[in-house]
Amino acid sequence: MSIGKLGAGNSGFRLDINGLRALAVTAVVLYHFNVGGVTGGFVGVDVFFVISGFLMSGIIANGLQQGNFSVLSFYWARAQRIIPALVFVAVVLLVLGWFFLAPSDYKMLGRHVRQSLFFISNIGYLKESGYFDSASHGKWLLHTWSLSVEWQFYLALPLVLVAVWKVFPGKKAMTVAHLIALVVSFIICVKLTHAAPQKAFYLLQARSWEMLLGGLCFLVGAELKLSQGVRKTLEYAGLLLIVASVFCLDPSQAWPGYLALLPTLGAAMVLAAKSDSSWWSHNRLTEWLGTRSYSLYLWHWPLVAALFYCYQQNSSLWITAAILLALLMSELSYRFVEQPLRFGLKRLSLFRAVACLTGLLIVTGGMAQVVINKGGLTARMPAQFLEMEQRALVGNNSRNGERLAKGAPCVYGGKDIELMVIGDSHAAVLVTVAQGELPSQEQGVYFQAAPACLPVIGITEREHADQGEDDPCNRMKEQLAKTLDTEMSQVPVIEINRTSMYPLGYNGDDQTEKRKPQAFTDTPVDAATPESLKEFGRLYVESACAIAKNRPLYLVRPIPEMKIEMPEAVGKQMLLGKQHDFTLSREDYRARNAFVWSIQDQAHDQCGVQILDPLPYLCDDNVCYGSKGGEPLYFDDNHLNALGSSLLAPMFAKAFAAMPHMHNREGAVGANQMATGNSPPKA
Incomplete structure (x- = not known):
């Protein structure tokens, strides 16, 4: 000035x-x-x-x-x-x-x-x-x-x-x-x-x-x-x-x-x-x-x-x-x-x-x-603050791990593959929680995800556009399509994504580029339109139904996005001598995710895709919790940490209890039986 x-x-x-x-x-x-x-x-x-x-x-x-x-x-x-x-x-x-x-x-x-x-x-x-x-x-x-x-x-x-x-x-x-x-x-x-x-x-x-x-x-x-x-x-x-x-x-x-x-x-x-x-x-x-x-x-x-x-x-x-x-x-x-x-x-x-x-x-x-x-x-810093921060930042290491960054597959748990988990970094956060709820230690999860990547053919993410075959998202989509066609044809799939981000843009971020939809079909758009949403929904449902044609598919409802960094928010309150739970109203959640819920429901009605809803475990009748009792449930504004992820263990356990093959040892697929002959490394 x-x-x-x-x-x-x-x-x-x-x-x-x-x-x-x-x-x-x-x-x-x-x-x-x-x-x-x-x-x-x-x-x-x-x-x-x-x-x-x-x-x-x-x-x-x-x-x-x-x-x-x-x-x-x-x-x-x-x-x-x-x-x-x-x-x-x-x-x-x-x-x-x-x-x-x-x-x-x-x-x-x-x-x-x-x-x-x-x-x-x-x-x-x-x-x-x-x-x-x-x-x-x-x-x-x-x-x-x-x-x-x-x-x-x-x-x-x-x-x-x-x-x-x-x-x-x-x-x-x-x-x-x-x-x-x-x-x-x-x-x-x-x-x-x-x-x-x-x-x-x-x-x-x-x-x-x-x-x-x-x-x-x-x-x-x-x-x-x-x-x-x-x-x-x-x-x-x-x-x-x-x-x-x-x-x-x-x-x-x-x-x-x-x-x-x-x-x-x-x-x-x-x-x-x-x-x-x-x-x-x-x-x-x-x-x-x-x-x-x-x-x-x-x-x-x-x-x-x-x-x-x-x-x-x-x-x-x-x-x-x-x-x-x-x-x-x-x-x-x-x-x-x-x-x-x-x-x-x-x-x-x-x-x-x-x-x-x-x-x-x-x-x-x-x-x-x-x-x-x-x-x-x-x-x-007070010892209480440091202990809180250390607990808050404990999450699933795979989110930032080499396999996620490369979009490469890996196996969690035992050698008998009973489940596939695919998606973006939200899937990486929850895969070990899902694996922990398998009925047997010999059972394992085939996992593949890439950062900011929606496993839907025909949809291009801004972050990965024009990046070529070596891009982790493009590589993951190509490899995942082959895996779904040729390997583990009967193994159920759970798909976990920060889905609303792709057609609508980031939530709570003021940056112009992040406010824009983060995925597109033909050309990028600066704001969601009825036409862009219709086309996104069509491709999303088609992809879900294609996967569900040969195996059970479970789509996880979007995880609540808190808009602010939870460890930072709880830490500030602690330093100011205050303590209260940070929450997101159910109304705000519905306004943000209504479109994704509608296309997931459409996939359910059209081809029998099953829905896993995390809200009963993360929310009450009025609000969804970003922290409870001074403990953050997220390690940023949208990824659950170890404590928050653990709250969803009953959701996976309930889903697995309804899968008969989980309790039938003859239905398992060994990692060494994959068609490629090269099993993914253990995570």
């Missing part, structure tokens, strides 16, 4: 720039707190970028013209303005994290503090999940990505402009340099937005055009002589573009790309109008928000993350309290940290000032590095 305060490189305080800051920070804050339908409030950062470019190019251009510009002085001025308040926020978060963050989260915070202090957090976040993902709310310094982009721009801009000035002195050459760099960056931005949207969002080369647009506005606007009427038209047209962007755009649209022209051109138009007497910028509230915009920007996001940490992100009361606290913290930070340190450093000798600021960075960075090196300082 913009950190300059002086207008256009001179000593005048421009109210229109301050007003733009106020508008931008208000949009960002309301968007992050999910207030007032501000679906496009993230464009406030783009407005800040334009302001930064305008101010920085102005400072450099005026300094070069006056012959007194110093690159090092430029860097030092930016450091004095940005670093003290940023360090303060980082230290407060590290202190609070000691008491309230689990080791993995505390270690991540340490890493993010280090990246933020050295202005490379945009690169760090690029390697993690996206800005609009639900996981982003657990990153307490996510908003510093924009500071990193700006700082990287600040490092490059004076060097480039000084070099241009030495070869071609004058504003004309600087203007041409701005224009060329702007066009190149914009082309990169547009291309990356479609090919690699996270790179387009986070990287300097795709974002610098916005700051260069501000710089170009300064260089060109300084020469423009506009009438009062034209200036007013520019001003209000620019404001209209910004406000329209704030309320009409949303995270589902390709961003930044072409759409980023709307708020950035709007900001440039307001800057070009140079209006210091407008009602929207000339009032106490706007002036207060504008001057505190940097502090407010720094403090608001940790409070947003805190709401999500406490699972109060939808509480109007908590949101209101958090916004008021953000305003209070920004005032305190501005009065007692930002301003005193900024002007206090100026009263010191340059050597002492640099030493003080460097010392702040070293001490805070050192704190963060200790947290990282010590793995989040596990020793500070």
